[in-house]
Amino acid sequence: MAITFQHVTHIYQADGPLAYTGLDDVSFTIVPGSFTAIIGQTGSGKSTLVQHLNALLKPTQGQIQIGERLITPESKDKHLKPLRRKVGMVFQFPEAQLFEETVLKDISFGPQNFGVSVSEAEKIAREMLDLVRLPTEVADKSPFDLSGGQMRRVAIAGVLALQPEVLVLDEPTAGLDPQGHLELMELFADLHRQGKTIILISHQMEDVANYSQQVLVLEQGKLLRDTNPEELFSDSDFIKKHHLQQPESSRFARRLAERGFEFPSLPVTPDQLVQALLPQLGEEKHG
Numbered sequence: 185m186a187i188t189f190q191h192v193t194h195i196y197q198a199d200g201p202l203a204y205t206g207l208d209d210v211s212f213t214i215v216p217g218s219f220t221a222i223i224g225q226t227g228s229g230k231s232t233l234v235q236h237l238n239a240l241l242k243p244t245q246g247q248i249q250i251g252e253r254l255i256t257p258e259s260k261d262k263h264l265k266p267l268r269r270k271v272g273m274v275f276q277f278p279e280a281q282l283f284e285e286t287v288l289k290d291i292s293f294g295p296q297n298f299g300v301s302v303s304e305a306e307k308i309a310r311e312m313l314d315l316v317r318l319p320t321e322v323a324d325k326s327p328f329d330l331s332g333g334q335m336r337r338v339a340i341a342g343v344l345a346l347q348p349e350v351l352v353l354d355e356p357t358a359g360l361d362p363q364g365h366l367e368l369m370e371l372f373a374d375l376h377r378q379g380k381t382i383i384l385i386s387h388q389m390e391d392v393a394n395y396s397q398q399v400l401v402l403e404q405g406k407l408l409r410d411t412n413p414e415e416l417f418s419d420s421d422f423i424k425k426h427h428l429q430q431p432e433s434s435r436f437a438r439r440l441a442e443r444g445f446e447f448p449s450l451p452v453t454p455d456q457l458v459q460a461l462l463p464q465l466g467e468e469k470h471g
């Protein structure tokens with residue numbers, strides 16, 4: 185399912201004295217099956233942008249094509265259920281939205297809400313537990329008796345239970361320890377390999393470098409760059425000017441090697457990596 189924003193502007197409280205432009209004339213396309221990172225300083229419009237992906241917010245101007253569905257400022261709130269099923273949203277700290285008395289009931293709530301029978305929904309829920317790598321024993325526990333990382337997996341399993349084509353993740357690893365962080369990122373990478381479109385809001389440039397194929401850089405509601413990690417992190421001036429960080433180079437360098445780039449022997453500093461890559465990027469672009 186492709187997603188295309190065409191000149192999308194979103195103004196909060198557009199008719200009042202406190203009108204504020206959250207997104208400003210933003211255009212881009214996300215192709216099916218891609219892994220897109222959305223980055224930018226706090227308040228740059230990342231959450232505003234992703235809330236348009238399942239029409240929680242609608243554009244004030246412009247339009248958005250999400251698969252077959254066109255969302256315009258005039259779109260009504262009716263018939264959005266199919267879209268909301270196709271685009272799964274994992275908000276920040278999703279475990280705060282757990283509410284059922286058992287893990288199984290929590291995960292099967294979504295499918296049941298979409299008309300799936302209780303037994304079928306529970307079957308899906310068990311499959312999702314496996315998918316997010318939680319042991320089957322947790323099914324009958326209260327979600328509130330689990331660790332923070334496990335609770336988050338339950339919440340993500342609840343979103344995945346609707347079998348969305350697109351998974352939107354708003355800082356999904358915030359507050360997790362490094363191991364929990366890595367395990368979740370690897371889970372998203374697996375889902376991506378299985379064909380899901382992944383859209384990730386992240387402040388962690390390491391993840392942007394290691395997992396994404398497309399990077400959208402926002403600043404004050406404007407789309408500054410629609411690029412890829414190789415080009416983005418090769419542009420030291422842009423990185424400095426917009427207060428972004430260079431990722432640690434070693435894993436990123438390995439990833440570049442897989443794509444046929446040559447790089448200096450490890451370990452390398454980000455600057456050495458950039459110097460080694462710049463000419464090669466030029467060659468890739470032009471020939």
Ligand SMILES: Nc1ncnc2c1ncn2[C@@H]1O[C@H](COP(=O)(O)OP(=O)(O)OP(=O)(O)O)[C@@H](O)[C@H]1O
Pocket residue numbers: 196197204205206224225226227228229230231232233
């Ligand atoms: N409901 C709202 N009403 C008015 N302004 C809002 C509303 N929601 C967000 N904003 C403003 O829109 C701008 C973009 O907010 P948004 O939450 O999209 O940023 P963000 O990039 O996701 O930030 P963060 O990294 O802190 O989550 C901010 O200046 C914010 O204060």
